[in-house]
Amino acid sequence: xxxxxxxxxxxxxxxxxxxxxxxxxxxxxxxxxxxxxxxxxxxxxxxxxxxxxxxxxxxxxxxxxxxxxxxxxxxxxxxxxxxxxxxxxxxxxxxxxxxxxxxxxxxxxxxxxxxxxxxxxxxxxxxxxxxxxxxxxxxxxxxxxxxxxxxxxxxxxxxxxxxxxxxxxxxxxxxxxxxxxxxxxxxxxxxxxxxxxxxxxxxxxxxxxxxxxxxxxxxxxxxxxxxxxxxxxxxxxxxxxxxxxxxxxxxxxxxxxxxxxxxxxxxxxxxxxxxxxxxxxxxxxxxxxxxxxxxxxxxxxxxxxxxxxxxxxxxxxxxxxxxxxxxxxxxxxxxxxxxxxxxxxxxxxxxxxxxxxxxxxxxxxxxxxxxxxxxxxxxxxxxxxxxxxxxxxxxxxxxxxxxxxxxxxxxxxxxxxxxxxxxxxxxxxxxxxxxxxxxxxxxxxxxxxxxxxxxxxxxxxxxxxxxxxxxxxxxxxxxxxxxxxxxxxxxxxxxxxxxxxxxxxxxxxxxxxxxxxxxxxxxxxxxxxxxxxxxxxxxxxxxxxxxxxxxxxx
Ligand SMILES: Nc1nc2c(c(=O)[nH]1)N[C@H]1C(S)=C(S)[C@@H](COP(=O)(O)OP(=O)(O)OC[C@H]3O[C@@H](n4cnc5c(=O)[nH]c(N)nc54)[C@H](O)[C@@H]3O)O[C@H]1N2
Ligand SMILES: Nc1nc2c(c(=O)[nH]1)N[C@H]1C(S)=C(S)[C@@H](COP(=O)(O)OP(=O)(O)OC[C@H]3O[C@@H](n4cnc5c(=O)[nH]c(N)nc54)[C@H](O)[C@@H]3O)O[C@H]1N2
Ligand SMILES: [Mo]
Numbered sequence: 001x002x003x004x005x006x007x008x009x010x011x012x013x014x015x016x017x018x019x020x021x022x023x024x025x026x027x028x029x030x031x032x033x034x035x036x037x038x039x040x041x042x043x044x045x046x047x048x049x050x051x052x053x054x055x056x057x058x059x060x061x062x063x064x065x066x067x068x069x070x071x072x073x074x075x076x077x078x079x080x081x082x083x084x085x086x087x088x089x090x091x092x093x094x095x096x097x098x099x100x101x102x103x104x105x106x107x108x109x110x111x112x113x114x115x116x117x118x119x120x121x122x123x124x125x126x127x128x129x130x131x132x133x134x135x136x137x138x139x140x141x142x143x144x145x146x147x148x149x150x151x152x153x154x155x156x157x158x159x160x161x162x163x164x165x166x167x168x169x170x171x172x173x174x175x176x177x178x179x180x181x182x183x184x185x186x187x188x189x190x191x192x193x194x195x196x197x198x199x200x201x202x203x204x205x206x207x208x209x210x211x212x213x214x215x216x217x218x219x220x221x222x223x224x225x226x227x228x229x230x231x232x233x234x235x236x237x238x239x240x241x242x243x244x245x246x247x248x249x250x251x252x253x254x255x256x257x258x259x260x261x262x263x264x265x266x267x268x269x270x271x272x273x274x275x276x277x278x279x280x281x282x283x284x285x286x287x288x289x290x291x292x293x294x295x296x297x298x299x300x301x302x303x304x305x306x307x308x309x310x311x312x313x314x315x316x317x318x319x320x321x322x323x324x325x326x327x328x329x330x331x332x333x334x335x336x337x338x339x340x341x342x343x344x345x346x347x348x349x350x351x352x353x354x355x356x357x358x359x360x361x362x363x364x365x366x367x368x369x370x371x372x373x374x375x376x377x378x379x380x381x382x383x384x385x386x387x388x389x390x391x392x393x394x395x396x397x398x399x400x401x402x403x404x405x406x407x408x409x410x411x412x413x414x415x416x417x418x419x420x421x422x423x424x425x426x427x428x429x430x431x432x433x434x435x436x437x438x439x440x441x442x443x444x445x446x447x448x449x450x451x452x453x454x455x456x457x458x459x460x461x462x463x464x465x466x467x468x469x470x471x472x473x474x475x476x477x478x479x480x481x482x483x484x485x486x487x488x489x490x491x492x493x494x495x496x497x498x499x500x501x502x503x504x505x506x507x508x509x510x511x512x513x514x515x516x517x518x519x520x521x522x523x524x525x526x527x528x529x530x531x532x533x534x535x536x537x538x539x540x541x542x543x544x545x546x547x548x549x550x551x552x553x554x
Contacts, residue, residue, distance in 0.1 A: 001088070003027065004102075005411060006483060007476030009140070018478040021409050022397035022527055023078035024105055027085065028117040029391055030074030033060055034089035035124045042126025049358055050123050052373020056388040069391070077391075077399055097125055100136045104413055107526035110384065110392040111516035117389040120372050128370070129355025136350065141414060147260040148345035151321065154257050155264070155314035157306070166194045169521035173206055174513055177219035185518040188380040199226045202246070202280055207235035207490045208421035211525050212513035213506065214465050217498035229280055233547045234421065235490040242554070247277045255307055257342075262325065264314070265339045279303055307331075318342065377519065384517035396512060396527045398480055406462045406529035408446065408482050412507035413526060415485035424489050425545045434470020436542045438488035438505025441472045442532070443479045452534055459501070459535045460484065462528065465509035467502040468535055482532065486525070489544035503540040 002010040003017045003024070010016070019027060035041040036057055046053040062068035071082035071089075092099075099122040105114035119135050127133025138145035168176045169186055172193075180195035199220070210216050220226060220239050228240035231248045251274065254267040281303045288297035301309060308331045315328045325343040334340055353361035362368025366376055378387025395402060398409050414420070417429040432439055435457055442452075452458060456471045460482075469484055477483055484507045491504035502509045511528045515521035 005409070005478040005481045006413075009102075017080060017084065019078040019080050020398050021411060021478075021481060022108060022394050023074070023399070024101070025110075025113045025117050025389070025391050026069070026074040026077040027080065028099075028114075028121050029060060029069035029389075030071045030082075030085045031089040031092065032117075032121050032124055033069045034071060034086055035093060035121075036060055038090070040090070040093035041124040045126035045128070046123060046372075049128070049354070050370040050372050051367045052371065052375075052388060053123075055373040056120060059388060059390065077393075092125060096130070096132045097122075097127060098133055098136055099125070100139055103138060103141065104411075104526045106516070107523050109394040109396065109514065109516060109524050109527075111522055111524065112385055112519050113389055113392065119370060120389050123370050123372060129349065129351040131347070131349045134351065144258060144260045146348065148348035149260045150257075150262065150342045150344050152314065152317045152342060154259065155255055155310035157310070167191055168193065169515065171210070171515055171523040172521055173210055174212070174216050174219040177222045178215075184521075185380075185382070186521050187519060188376065196222075197224045199223050201227065201236060201240070202229035205230070205234045205236045205421050207239075207506070208487060208508070209523065209525075210513070211508055211511040211523065212464055213490055213502070213509045214499045215513050221498075229283065231277065232425075233545070235544070238548050244283050245275070245277045246283075247273055247279050251277060252279050253304060253307060255311065260344065262342045262344045263339050264328075264342060266335050266337075268335075268338070281306075380519070382518045385519040394527070396524075396529050398529075402529050406531050407480065408442075408530050408532060409480060410460070410507060410510065410528050410530045411481060411483045411526065412486050412511060412528065413483065415487040417485075418487055421487045421489060424487055429487070434472070435539060436504070437468050437470040438484060439472045440469035440482055440484040440505070440532075441474045441477050442482045443475060443477050444473045445479055446482070447471060447473055450532060450534070452532070457535045457539060458532045460505075460507075460510065460530050460532050462510050462530050464512065465499060465501070467505050467507065467509050468540075469505040482530070491542060491544035493540055504542055504544050 001015045001017065003019060005018055005021045007016050007018070058064045060069050067073065071085040074080070074085055075082040099118045101115050101118035105111065115137065122128055122135035125133070128135060136145060168191070172184065175184065176193050177196060179193050181192065183190050183192050206216060207213060225242070226240045227242045227244065228237045229244045229246045230237045231246045237243050249267065250270045251272065253269050255264060256267050257264045285294060285298050288294045311331050311334060318324050318328050321343065323343060325341045328334065328340045329337065354363060358369060363370065365371050373388045375387065377385060384392065393400060397403070417432045418424055418426065423429060434455060437457055440458065440460060447453065452471050454471055454473045457468055458471055460467050460469050484505060486507060488505040490502050490506045490509070492500035493503050494500040507528070508525060510530055511525045514524055516524055
């Protein structure tokens with residue numbers, strides 16, 4: 001069963017329920033309500049493995065706020081029928097059920113609630129720790145979920161200790177630059193935004209990941225200097241004072257592996273370095289020598305010597321394992337051969353040991369159990385994240401007042417045709433564009449209501465900004481919902497104006513720069529309300545990939 005505003009989130013034979021986006025917590029609470037009131041909740045699982053179910057149940061049944069989270073209540077919020085929800089809850093309790101909540105549901109306002117509610121629902125079903133049951137996440141979009149991890153530490157660099165205590169959540173970059181000296185809450189603690197004069201950015205692109213790009217541009221106007229490392233002329237690189245051209249992974253030697261992939265692979269440089277491109281390691285080493293601690297930074301190893309060193313260290317871990325898959329060869333032989341195979345467990349049943357004996361194998365929560373009620377979080381006293389899963393109506397959704405002005409719910413999800421903003425100029429991503437613009441998918445009836453047809457270029461807008469996009473009609477998108485994936489490189493019509501329309505289709509000119517809640521202050525870019533109209537003006541050229549005029553080569 002797929003519950004999603006987009007039909008093609010799953011393939012083939014799969015039942016599809018399309019609720020109003022943003023209503024998932026209400027839906028899961030209603031399912032929990034049916035389990036609780038029809039005697040279908042696994043009370044002995046809740047007693048043995050969880051904390052605070054009773055407090056959650058008081059909320060669920062409306063004892064604390066006067067609102068029982070009934071299927072009728074959730075039907076109004078979600079657009080699904082109460083009957084559908086009742087039947088689904090009974091079905092879930094009658095067979096092996098895995099509850100999985102897509103990561104996207106965290107990337108919205110109050111994004112802590114959906115995974116927490118999903119885990120609570122799975123706990124009520126009592127199947128956590130059983131093969132094929134319980135709770136899982138990350139399926140479909142990531143390569144690792146469901147596969148067993150390798151039992152060795154991977155060959156990675158020691159991270160070091162940062163002497164600077166100042167800290168911000170990633171999604172607070174504009175706040176950091178615009179509000180120096182102000183306090184903010186995060187995970188039960190209070191921090192102060194420092195006054196930043198220099199920004200040094202390597203390996204990330206806020207013009208891809210951050211919300212409300214107009215506000216970000218004002219923020220980037222505040223520091224004295226911005227340095228960016230990137231292999232490409234991304235919008236972030238164009239906003240820098242100093243740009244260091246980095247090599248791509250194809251231009252340097254490296255190791256690759258992930259926590260649950262049995263192969264450690266020698267990544268040989270495939271092409272020579274392009275012009276002045278440098279490895280980030282060489283740039284940072286050169287800076288460290290200029291600053292007087294070069295040898296401490298490099299430990300006198302070149303990049304290749306590091307690979308050899310890390311491999312050797314890792315090889316020691318593997319050789320100590322009597323059940324290893326194979327004896328890893330010496331570095332030179334490994335480098336020639338190109339890979340070595342590691343051992344993984346055949347099967348992975350998450351939380352199996354915990355289920356077996358929660359005293360012997362407790363969870364890494366304060367109580368060692370599944371915290372349906374968290375005394376810690378409750379103690380923070382946040383009005384946007386209570387001590388147990390709870391429904392909070394978001395601002396950017398079709399069930400609220402803002403939808404009267406902006407009646408379409410835009411899903412800004414991960415793109416199929418690239419990784420984030422990377423290789424947007426490449427052939428695969430380019431083939432999806434419509435008259436050079438990022439495709440926006442919409443239901444044919446929503447298009448008719450606006451006299452739009454397939455292939456039209458439209459202006460997508462709200463009170464924060466606007467962008468152009470190319471229309472694709474698809475009845476696999478719920479009515480009232482449109483989908484414009486992230487990753488089209490920001491391309492302002494007037495580069496001097498931070499609020500300028502993006503002529504290419506970057507949805508983050510529209511999204512709100514507000515965190516999930518005080519608890520985690522995460523990104524909320526997945527959902528935003530918009531309106532759409534046909535763009536009849538002369539089509540502006542795409543300049544997103546043009547290199548800027550360089551004042552001085554250093
Ligand atoms: N091709 C490709 N793969 C990627 C990435 C990429 O950029 N490109 N990025 C990687 C990264 S870093 C991450 S974090 C993961 C992210 O993985 P996910 O978070 O799973 O990916 P998304 O595409 O953002 O969202 C998945 C689906 O959630 C659905 N959805 C959106 N809003 C709602 C809602 O309110 N309710 C319900 N029920 N469903 C909703 C949408 O239909 C969307 O297609 O993907 C990884 N994989
Ligand atoms: N609206 C909205 N916004 C979102 C999301 C969403 O769902 N909706 N999803 C969020 C999520 S889950 C994520 S993970 C973020 C992703 O956001 P980012 O990770 O910031 O996006 P990328 O485009 O992958 O940026 C990586 C950059 O690193 C550069 N790079 C690659 N290799 C190297 C190298 O060797 N050296 C250096 N110096 N640079 C290199 C690439 O060229 C690229 O510019 O976006 C977030 N933003
Ligand atoms: Mo991500």
